[in-house]
Amino acid sequence: xxxxxxxxxxxxxxGKLRSFLDSDIVYSWKRQPVVILATLVTLVMFLGALFAPxxxxxxxxxxxxxxxxxxxTPPLTTSDFTGNFYLLGSDSQGRDVxxxxxxxxxxxxxxxxxxxxxxxxxxxxxxxxxxxRGGWRDALIMxxxxxxxxxxxxxxxxxxxxxxxxxxxRSMHAEVAIIVLIVAIGLSDWVQYARAVRGATLVExxxxxxxxxxxxxxxxxxxxxxxxxxxxMRPVLVIGTIGLALAIIAEATLSxxxxxxxxxxxxxxxxxxxxQDYMFSGEWWILLFPxxxxxxxxxxxxxxxxxxxxxLNPKLR
Amino acid sequence: MLAFLIQRVLQAVFVMVVVxxxxxxxxxxxxxxxxxxxxxxxxEADRAALRARLGLxxxxxxxxFQFIANAAQFEFGISYRSARxxxxxxxxxxxxxxxxxxISAIFAVVMGIxxxxxxxxxxxxxxxxxxxxxxxxxxxxxxxxxxxxLIYVFAVELGWLPAFGRGEVIDLGWWNTGLLTRSGLASLxxxxxxxxxxxxxxxxxxxxxxxxxxxxxxYIKFARARGLSKRVVNLRHALKNTLIPVITIxxxxxGTIIAFAIITETVFQWPGVGALFITAVRFVDIPVMAAYLMxxxxxxxxxxxxxxxxxxxxxxxxxxxxxxx
Numbered sequence: 159x160x161x162x163x164x165x166x167x168x169x170x171x172x173g174k175l176r177s178f179l180d181s182d183i184v185y186s187w188k189r190q191p192v193v194i195l196a197t198l199v200t201l202v203m204f205l206g207a208l209f210a211p212x213x214x215x216x217x218x219x220x221x222x223x224x225x226x227x228x229x230x231t232p233p234l235t236t237s238d239f240t241g242n243f244y245l246l247g248s249d250s251q252g253r254d255v256x257x258x259x260x261x262x263x264x265x266x267x268x269x270x271x272x273x274x275x276x277x278x279x280x281x282x283x284x285x286x287x288x289x290x291r292g293g294w295r296d297a298l299i300m301x302x303x304x305x306x307x308x309x310x311x312x313x314x315x316x317x318x319x320x321x322x323x324x325x326x327x328r329s330m331h332a333e334v335a336i337i338v339l340i341v342a343i344g345l346s347d348w349v350q351y352a353r354a355v356r357g358a359t360l361v362e363x364x365x366x367x368x369x370x371x372x373x374x375x376x377x378x379x380x381x382x383x384x385x386x387x388x389x390x391m392r393p394v395l396v397i398g399t400i401g402l403a404l405a406i407i408a409e410a411t412l413s414x415x416x417x418x419x420x421x422x423x424x425x426x427x428x429x430x431x432x433x434q435d436y437m438f439s440g441e442w443w444i445l446l447f448p449x450x451x452x453x454x455x456x457x458x459x460x461x462x463x464x465x466x467x468x469x470l471n472p473k474l475r
Numbered sequence: 476m477l478a479f480l481i482q483r484v485l486q487a488v489f490v491m492v493v494v495x496x497x498x499x500x501x502x503x504x505x506x507x508x509x510x511x512x513x514x515x516x517x518x519e520a521d522r523a524a525l526r527a528r529l530g531l532x533x534x535x536x537x538x539x540f541q542f543i544a545n546a547a548q549f550e551f552g553i554s555y556r557s558a559r560x561x562x563x564x565x566x567x568x569x570x571x572x573x574x575x576x577x578i579s580a581i582f583a584v585v586m587g588i589x590x591x592x593x594x595x596x597x598x599x600x601x602x603x604x605x606x607x608x609x610x611x612x613x614x615x616x617x618x619x620x621x622x623x624x625l626i627y628v629f630a631v632e633l634g635w636l637p638a639f640g641r642g643e644v645i646d647l648g649w650w651n652t653g654l655l656t657r658s659g660l661a662s663l664x665x666x667x668x669x670x671x672x673x674x675x676x677x678x679x680x681x682x683x684x685x686x687x688x689x690x691x692x693x694y695i696k697f698a699r700a701r702g703l704s705k706r707v708v709n710l711r712h713a714l715k716n717t718l719i720p721v722i723t724i725x726x727x728x729x730g731t732i733i734a735f736a737i738i739t740e741t742v743f744q745w746p747g748v749g750a751l752f753i754t755a756v757r758f759v760d761i762p763v764m765a766a767y768l769m770x771x772x773x774x775x776x777x778x779x780x781x782x783x784x785x786x787x788x789x790x791x792x793x794x795x796x797x798x799x800x
Contacts (some may be wrong), residue, residue: 305490308779313734313771320764321757324501331735405618414619415741427619434623437631438638445627449620460615 182247193465196458203455208266214257215242219422232442247443250436255443258429259451265425266455269339270406276344277405278398281351286390288352289359290382303349315344315408332420338374339418343408350397358390395430396470400463407456426452483783487776494772498685498765499542503535551766556758561766565586570650572740572747576732578663579671579739583732587675588714591682595690596709610676618735622669622742629665637662639744662743670739674728677745681724685717692716723782730778734771 178184187193196369201387206213231254232249246255288296306314319342362368363386371381413427421428426448433445533541545551551561594603613621630638642658644651653659689695690713698708737749744750747768755763 282693301486305486305493308490308730308775310731311732313737316737316756317768317771321497321768323756324759324761324764403615410737411617411619414617415738415753417753430620430623434626437623437627442627442631445623449623452620453616456617457612457615 183469185309186465190465192461196461196465199458200462203263203451203458204267206260207267210257210260210264214254214260216254218253218258218261220296233447246447247441249441253259255447258424259426259448262294262424262426262429262448263451263455265336265423265470266406266409266452268425269336269343269409269419269425270402273343273347273405273409274398274401276340277347277401278351278394280344281348282355282387282390282394284348285352285355286382288358289356290363290378290386298358299352303352306346306349306437311346311404312408312411315342315412315416316417318342318345319412323417332422335418335420336423339409339412342412343405346408347401347405350401351394354393354397355390355434358393359386360387362389387433392470396463396467399466400460403456403460403463406452406459410456426455479787482782483780487780490776491769491772494549494768495543495546496539498546498768499539499763501761502542503538546769551769552762554755554760554763556754556760556763561762564763565766565770567651568746568751570652572733572736572749573744574652574654574664575666575670575739575745576729576736578622579667580674580725580729580732582667583671583674583678583728586671587678588682588721590675591679592709592714594679594684595683595686598687606679610679613672613676618669618673618738619742621672622665622739625665625669626742635717636665638665641746666739666743666745669742670732672733673735674725674732677728678721678724681721682717685720686713689713689716723785724776726782726785730775733774 180258187197189358211217236243242254246259248254249258283300288299309317319338322338322342326338368381368385371385376385409418409425410427410430413425414431419425419428421432424432429448430445433448436442436444485757549562553559554564557564590606594606597603625640629636637658640662641653642660642662643656644653644659645655653663695708695713698712703712736747737753739745740747740750741753748770751763752767754760755767
């Protein structure tokens with residue numbers, strides 16, 4: 159958002175923590191209440207997902223812990239039958255909605271992170287190769303990227319998901335759903351990384367330190383991974399943060415459409431799909447709370463990504 | 476000119492061949508189509524006969540060629556799930572999707588331009604601040620969640636509009652339309668808003684940015700100095716010049732609308748092609764999947780080709796560089 163200029167001269171050699179706290183990133187963070195709020199929401203949801211087994215009142219996927227008699231308990235109600243307290247109500251099988259959300263956001267985040275990582279590694283590798291080697295490899299990779307960019311990535315993910323599923327035997331569908339989902343979303347999203355890395359590699363390749371490394375006779379692999387790679391990672395990390403929000407949304411969308419996570423392993427999207435069935439009969443909490451959780455997660459990660467992009471890369475604004 | 480044209484057309488053909496290859500290998504590697512078609516009592520000779528009749532005993536390249544020839548004539552075989560020709564399924568569902576897509580596009584364009592002009596001319600007042608913030612939230616919301624929330628508020632809680640389906644449909648013989656009945660129109664409102672919202676925010680932000688840019692230009696100052704009315708300056712002079720990039724975006728977004736129709740149709744149980752495709756993916760109905768794959772690829776390739784050629788027609792710089800971007 160803005161550059162910080164310190165009037166006071168810094169101490170001779172500040173500690174690492176001190177210099178981090180004085181950095182532009184922290185300065186910009188402290189000045190934007192919306193970003194602080196987004197950070198807090200993201201942190202709470204990450205921690206909630208991480209420690210779900212310890213926070214959640216019950217394991218929603220262990221049938222022994224569910225009490226069918228408690229089905230459709232409204233939010234903030236203590237059951238008359240079992241004495242269990244349901245913060246956000248319970249669903250048709252007496253499953254605590256709050257616990258289901260904690261476990262569901264675990265799967266949503268897992269798929270989101272894994273898909274981003276997959277796309278990031280694939281895109282970075284292809285971008286490095288295209289930029290460094292050039293020639294027919296560059297032409298081929300960038301042509302494929304051009305073609306893929308003409309399709310919206312959610313459609314791409316859906317088509318890839320459908321095609322992979324078509325090739326797998328039917329009995330495997332439920333158990334490998336999560337992997338297929340990660341691969342489909344990752345494959346639909348590598349182009350941006352490849353383009354950014356290729357562009358940055360082309361710039362870095364001509365710089366003096368790379369020429370120096372060449373002159374002293376380092377092998378191409380060392381130059382590529384130890385010298386160029388660290389210098390092209392910045393845009394990649396920015397795209398990755400924004401990509402995380404998109405991947406979470408893509409996963410939720412596919413699961414909502416019934417072609418993502420099965421109901422036995424529900425993500426937030428699956429929970430919303432299931433909840434939609436109860437919307438008309440008055441059990442609004444089964445739909446609304448998972449929906450709000452997804453909304454908060456997507457919105458806050460998105461805001462963080464936008465902010466990070468503005469701070470790290472003022473040129474993109 | 477010719478080199479550019481040929482390059483673009485070749486790229487389009489290349490995409491279609493790759494997609495056809497994927498669709499073909501789906502057919503070929505997923506189960507034996509002959510086993511799907513003959514009954515349990517069929518003898519080995521029957522199967523061989525059917526295989527020969529379908530051309531499945533031919534070498535792969537010839538089969539692929541046959542597949543493309545069939546696809547060019549819109550022949551995709553029989554749906555595994557409903558046992559009806561895929562082409563019939565798609566043709567009878569196409570009007571629903573197209574009506575939804577066109578109405579949402581009109582909604583997005585009209586509202587987007589109106590709101591974009593309003594927020595540009597009234598920068599900083601509370602209503603335009605509110606619209607801008609709301610659009611930011613709207614962009615980060617997943618489409619399906621918007622649809623579900625709209626159903627909850629307007630169909631379940633308020634009971635104003637239908638929650639699913641297409642309402643009463645009138646059959647015109649070659650086209651069935653929901654635009655001529657009350658219930659058909661009422662059913663269209665929520666899906667059209669859901670589908671058009673993202674494009675609306677996009678167009679609105681673009682129009683606003685372009686307007687702000689244009690309003691600073693000298694000829695606008697001059698028009699004001701000539702004493703022309705505000706209305707004429709804003710709408711005749713300024714708006715006209717913001718529309719060129721807007722039209723490009725609208726063209727490119729047309730494909731996106733068709734793609735996102737998949738989601739909207741599923742949320743609202745809209746009987747369109749997208750919902751058909753989702754069902755096909757869920758039940759691994761290969762012929763329907765392959766047909767949809769080819770159809771959507773064709774739509775995108777054609778749209779992109781047209782946009783590329785329009786750029787070329789509009790932007791003389793491309794001609795000088797011989798089409799190199």
